[in-house]
Amino acid sequence: MISLKDKDIISILDFTKEEILYILEISGKMEKEDRHGILSGKILANLFFEPSTRTRLSFEAAMKRLGGEVIGFDDLGTTSTVKGESLRDSVKIIEGYCDIIVLRHFLEGASRLTADSVNIPVINAGDGASQHPTQTFVDLYTIQKSKGEIENLSIGFLGDLKYGRTAHSLAYALAHFNADMYFISPPSLRMPKDYLEELELKKVSFQEVNSISEVSDKLDILYCTRIQKERFAEPVEYEKVRGLYKLSKSVMDELNVKDGLKILHPLPRVDEMDESLDSTEYAVYFQQAHSGVPVREALLASVLGVIQ
Amino acid sequence: MISLKDKDIISILDFTKEEILYILEISGKMEKEDRHGILSGKILANLFFEPSTRTRLSFEAAMKRLGGEVIGFDDLGTTSTVKGESLRDSVKIIEGYCDIIVLRHFLEGASRLTADSVNIPVINAGDGASQHPTQTFVDLYTIQKSKGEIENLSIGFLGDLKYGRTAHSLAYALAHFNADMYFISPPSLRMPKDYLEELELKKVSFQEVNSISEVSDKLDILYCTRIQKERFAEPVEYEKVRGLYKLSKSVMDELNVKDGLKILHPLPRVDEMDESLDSTEYAVYFQQAHSGVPVREALLASVLGVIQ
Amino acid sequence: MISLKDKDIISILDFTKEEILYILEISGKMEKEDRHGILSGKILANLFFEPSTRTRLSFEAAMKRLGGEVIGFDDLGTTSTVKGESLRDSVKIIEGYCDIIVLRHFLEGASRLTADSVNIPVINAGDGASQHPTQTFVDLYTIQKSKGEIENLSIGFLGDLKYGRTAHSLAYALAHFNADMYFISPPSLRMPKDYLEELELKKVSFQEVNSISEVSDKLDILYCTRIQKERFAEPVEYEKVRGLYKLSKSVMDELNVKDGLKILHPLPRVDEMDESLDSTEYAVYFQQAHSGVPVREALLASVLGVIQ
Known part of the structure; x- marks a missing residue:
């Protein structure tokens, strides 16, 4: 049986054919059925170190359609990185505020680094020129x-x-x-x-x-x-x-x-x-x-x- | 009987005396009674192509008081328009993320264009020098x-x-x-x-x-x-x-x-x-x-x- | 019996030893128990006149963990203050949109001024060089x-x-x-x-x-x-x-x-x-x-x- 519980979504290369088909099947169900409430009480942190309105809004809409909540930022200028904090420190702290992290970053590899630093699932919403699974x-x-x-x-x-x-x-x-x-x-x-x-x-x-x-x-x-x-x-x-x-x-x-x-x-x-x-x-x-x-x-x- | 279901709110000139009185009456009820939950599961997209904190926050508060959710942006710099996308494309895409659009724009006529482009209700929160109904x-x-x-x-x-x-x-x-x-x-x-x-x-x-x-x-x-x-x-x-x-x-x-x-x-x-x-x-x-x-x-x- | 209902949180100096111990005790309960829903229908206005991502996100997470909602801004540039509005006017207006205000400001004393201007509780999230209780x-x-x-x-x-x-x-x-x-x-x-x-x-x-x-x-x-x-x-x-x-x-x-x-x-x-x-x-x-x-x-x- 396929379970993606706690899996990070960093690159499409990490997914088997069976896992891909499984996600497409669940997506179809999500489109047909109203599942409002299944993520009630869960918090998504949308960490956009570079702006991407479309991607950010669609993650927010997805989380909220299921009854979950969203926190985050969409602008580098308002984050602690201006004080010189490392990405690793930033995500280790924010890990305590949420149940799942969605990361958009201008540097290739930022998502993998984040996934390696925290104990909650991480979804790559685009990092540098590489992956946007x-x-x-x-x-x-x-x-x-x-x-x-x-x-x-x-x-x-x-x-x-x-x-x-x-x-x-x-x-x-x-x-x-x-x-x-x-x-x-x-x-x-x-x-x-x-x-x-x-x-x-x-x-x-x-x-x-x-x-x-x-x-x-x-x-x-x-x-x-x-x-x-x-x-x-x-x-x-x-x-x-x-x-x-x-x-x-x-x-x-x-x-x-x-x-x-x-x-x-x-x-x-x-x-x-x-x-x-x-x-x-x-x-x-x-x-x-x-x-x-x-x-x-x-x-x-x-x-x-x-x-x- | 008056119904405003699916009506766009672009200009005060589009409203009859009866419709205005009807909205004032509902507003009075909203002020007196707690209606938290009647918009549960609904998503408002607050699209502020120019900043207007007061208007944005009051729409957000209204939506959330009724149990609805809000997505959006309040800053042109973080939107895809920097990549040259047309307003028409932007709103046709965002239409898929939400149930209603509130639009603030620096160009006169932007709200009417948006309402003509999408199949969900659009509320004009001020466009250029013209309307702010x-x-x-x-x-x-x-x-x-x-x-x-x-x-x-x-x-x-x-x-x-x-x-x-x-x-x-x-x-x-x-x-x-x-x-x-x-x-x-x-x-x-x-x-x-x-x-x-x-x-x-x-x-x-x-x-x-x-x-x-x-x-x-x-x-x-x-x-x-x-x-x-x-x-x-x-x-x-x-x-x-x-x-x-x-x-x-x-x-x-x-x-x-x-x-x-x-x-x-x-x-x-x-x-x-x-x-x-x-x-x-x-x-x-x-x-x-x-x-x-x-x-x-x-x-x-x-x-x-x-x-x- | 200790009650902090309607109390402003401006400076740690305003709290007695008993009140501090009381808050630590409640904090412990909050960490152990899931209290999602106790702030359902309540709205927090997060007014960040200067950016502080960590503080802002932790307040948002806290409010949302308890089922409450958050509105606000995290960037001076998007607020009416650019039009010359006084802080006093801004907070008196926003008071009508929410149940509690969290304020971050670059000026010492801004939180006390806010608390004196509105009839809802105000929490100081850092004002100038002085307090961050x-x-x-x-x-x-x-x-x-x-x-x-x-x-x-x-x-x-x-x-x-x-x-x-x-x-x-x-x-x-x-x-x-x-x-x-x-x-x-x-x-x-x-x-x-x-x-x-x-x-x-x-x-x-x-x-x-x-x-x-x-x-x-x-x-x-x-x-x-x-x-x-x-x-x-x-x-x-x-x-x-x-x-x-x-x-x-x-x-x-x-x-x-x-x-x-x-x-x-x-x-x-x-x-x-x-x-x-x-x-x-x-x-x-x-x-x-x-x-x-x-x-x-x-x-x-x-x-x-x-x-x-």
Whole structure:
């Protein structure tokens, strides 16, 4: 029997296929049923050492939907770290105020350090450029919900695959589910070699292409990512890439796509995805954002041991 | 039968006389009775794109007094808008986290745009220079409570009537109640022409004067507003006006006033109203501030459909 | 019979020995028993005019552990004071939104002014350089808990005794309990004369020394404080002092200490106390930090009158 009681959620790599499926199942129940009160009396400490409004609010909503309480901060400037306190000291103290910690930090490894320092469960809400596992659970849940299944799908990853941590984590997770993967990006923003080698080891079938038109007829899911201006040394380079990877209703109309294709995006978008797409049947990115609540309800309730 | 279930609260102009009276009646009940628990399990998202501590705290208190929960932010710097996200996207995402949105924004029209983007009720907590309807309900409630009635009163509006949006909205709302209005201001801060024309259309009797002494013996209510230094190009001009429209106990002692006159002020005050006034029987502005809670309780419970 | 209902908590000096013992007793009960729900429907306003994450979070946790709700702010920039409002006006308005106020302010005397302005209980969470009484209750509780008693102990105060307000308040409070006190500091950071004279009046036995080695064999409790760089005009002076008053496991190993010595620190520490100390049996400073919750639960429940 699977139990996630007291488990830290630091990286999607720490989860077996069975554990992932279990969390998706609980997430579905959370979305359908009202479980207000099951976390009554429990306190979540939302420690956001860098701001991330969307993630913070969805954890808060999840905790409060289940009847729990939230304390925390969302701004480095108001914390004791300005007095020179170590992260280790900070979390060891706050451990005494709460039942579970959700940590967002600008430094890679901050979540693991926190989990090693305290005796209560820790959930990584993004640390540095590395891991953001709850986003990956949200992505997996949205894929499963919108396609009715999660095994044997063809998934396209579009945009900045070099720096996009959500794409990296999702690719790893989908390796459990016999996915065919298509990495669609300009040459300068390809998936890092390490990741590709890891996928090869896991015997994942994948292909790298420059343009969505080369593979659009094969895709069940198109996972878009934000192309960040900051990643380019030359503005001219950014402008060129940005135009090529911009989706809109008219772009989709001209592509040859498979029936039932769904488009995901972790949001926020800037201009890589036009609002004209929102009313098409491809678009599931707002449902994806809304799924942040039931998925995080499932994670909170599981590691707090009220659902087994 | 009146029901406000699912209604957005964007402008006082959207409300009929009957709806206003209905909200005042529910507000009175909220002040007298303990209704803790009627909003249990509901979540309010308090989205403050510009800070307004008083308004934010009174919405939070109202929601929590009724057993509901609050999520949100009070500082633009911590939101995704720094990444270039549109307001429309932001609120469509947050819609999935909550049951009702309260929005404060620096741009006129932001509340209407939000209400058009989401399928849950939206309450305008002030957008740009235009509307702040819940403040108007608080003002109306305070007038009714302190005078025992709201029909056929004589109301003086004192101070900055050019930029004071609370005065504009209150004047419009009182047009339903056969009020006689006196606009007391320096010539440079008169009510805008549009508003006066609208009042004429509604057949409201009003008069513009330079000094409170010309009309003090006629007033049942004196509604003061803050004169903001920023409105004046010349500091000298500000200093001159400020002295003329400053109220104190000794100023009131020298005026010929009607029995039972009550003074309101939306607060904060700076120095247009002296602390010596606080202990007089004229002063109801702190009660007015405190009424923010029951009035907002009434609004939240009504649009969430738990009171009909 | 002791009742603290409606009492303001402004300074430890306002409490009798009996009242202090009463609060320590209630704190012990709060730590052992789950009292979730006894503050249901009550609202605490956490007004932090200067940031203090630790104190703010521990009050929030205490209120929420008991089923109460919290509103507030932790950042001056988001409050109406930027519009020039007086503290008196701010708290008189917020009084209408809540049942109890916790105030942190950068100005000495702000808590007393607040308590004089409103009709609900006020708790001082630190105002200027003067008082922070709830920290003193936490310190007393930790001493009593770790030693099994609070009477007749030998207490060493180490570090910055000139500016360290926690040391000042704790010394005053321990004067009730027949303590022997040892003030261990560099000559430039000695206890202020006023305090020593007051202790003499109270017939407290105390001694001032330069080094912990002179008195280590006498101490039941060693109370460390942070030595703040800002207090020194010359960096060189700071470096010299800092080295002499730094504790670590190896420093402790070389000292001749009494059995059962416990080390407290109000935290955050910077480098005056090495992490090597954390796993020794001397260290109780993390328990001390965690005791912030039950002690503040006791204070909140007592002044709100739900425990008598």
